[in-house]
Amino acid sequence: MIMAQTAAISQGMKAARRRENIAAYIFMAPSLLFFLGFVVFPMGMCLVTSFFNYTMSDFSFVGLANYQEMFGDAIFIRALINTIIIVVVSVPITCMFSLWVASIIYKMRQVNTSFFRCVFYLPVVTGSVAVTVVWKWIFNNYTGVLNYLAKNLGLIAKNVNWLGDPNTALWCIITILLTTSVGQPIVLYVSALANVDHSLVEAASVDGATSMQTFWRIKWPQIMPTTLYILVITTINSFQCFALIQLLTSGGPNNSTQTIMYYIYYEAFKLNRYGYGSAMGIILAIIIALFSAIQFRLAKTDNG
């Protein structure tokens, strides 16, 4: 009797379980369809095509040849170095700058906080193309504001061709990249700082801690997860810097602003070398994953 009852109950539970599974998958279906079809599938294909010589006319298996070619390709090496320079310079600056801005504005009145948050988010919303074309004008050799100001302030003797000079072009790119990447970190830091446990901060100030001590000992560890997230997204974004390059310099002059993302675009969509482009894409993904892993490790040890 009892046995039969438990059996019936477990039967019922199984049925309920199944119903729950089915319902869950029906709810998941639309997002899963888009996700598998337009993210996971292409990712798999990217890996597959990286082992093929894939052009307009050819599709043949070449094993690791694409990967081998890459490391003998001087332009790829140049692109890799430039990309790493961009990341190594822009990520720490973005992070520190946004933390500094957020630490000033988060205590202000709501209106003022929103105002500054908007100001620094503006270049992101304006869009990479609109931002880039106006900067191209600002940097222009003859009609640009930058040359005019720099000359009048006595910083330069004669007009500098900012984007045409291999010594300055990459720094121009990094400058624009910085203005377009601090918006989101500032928003995140403002909310993280506002959520810091106030009782700890008060306890620290009662104990006579200076505001610097309070910041580094109490607030900094608490906003560590936000810092980590910001590091990771900024790294991904900096690695993928593309629109700026394509619209400002096309990788020039003399490959001085060549980045991996732009080189992938050039090889795959201009020269139709899809296999080689895919292989570079895979390497880029691996490099980004490595950088993120390193940041996680560093953040952990920093915290402990």
Added chain:
Amino acid sequence: MTAIPKNASSRPSKRAPEVDTTDHSVHALTPYRVISVVLLIVLTILFIFPLYWIITGSFKTQQAVNARVPVWFPVEPTIGNYERLFQKPAFLWLFNTVLLCAASMGLTCVSASMGGYALAKKNFRGRTFLFSLFVCAMALPKQVILIPLLKEMAFLKLHNTLWAVILPTVGWPFGVFLMKQFCEGIPNEMLEAARIDGAGEARTFIDIILPMIKPGIGALAIFTFITAWNDYFLQLIMLNDTDVLSISLGIAKLQSELSTDYGLIMAGAALGSIPIIIIFLLFQKFFTRGITMGAVKG
């Protein structure tokens, strides 16, 4: 770079003293704070300057644009740049952009709120696996998959249509992730109560879940709209013909064809950015929430 032209600094100064005074009234006037706020105002001017330059530039005459001494404000404004802009299919480009953003937004909100609900509240087989897959995909550079994506769209005969941009945007897992965060805030008791009352799955979702995650959907909607508007790389790969271009591509095309006609290019840039800036300012609160919620427990 930190130098500010006299004329440019007079513009936002309307707000600047206001910020200064409120700040001093609320906080102790330490030297660090004074220097910081001054620096912040300088930076504000620098960050607003490109937008100011786009808007004023779009009203400048050819001579003013090419002047060796920058014309800080267009004293003789002209709409000639806009007239020339609208001789190109600029309206169509704008329309295409709005259409693709709206479609991406709608589809993302529907699929992500359903998926996020299932991930947060349903205990189904494969849930952990799927969730890890979503998170891993988000950490990958999405531009890397453009090559196979282009081939896939060509195969589906969608290349050179707006769908080629819409579908990958909807597939991006950020939305599901964000909606999962919001759905986790719904108390389980409410779902049980609904079940006891005999509400079916669809009923529960529409009558109980949706009203509770409305702010989340708002955040996701505005976030998707703005992201889609500015996703230049994806648009560049997928859209080629003049009549399917987005406004970003249109501006880029103008720039590559008439690289020194800055007046016209600035008019294009203004057309491409002012609408989205207005949308951003209107829905700023939702947007901020979307960004912060997406980051919690990243």
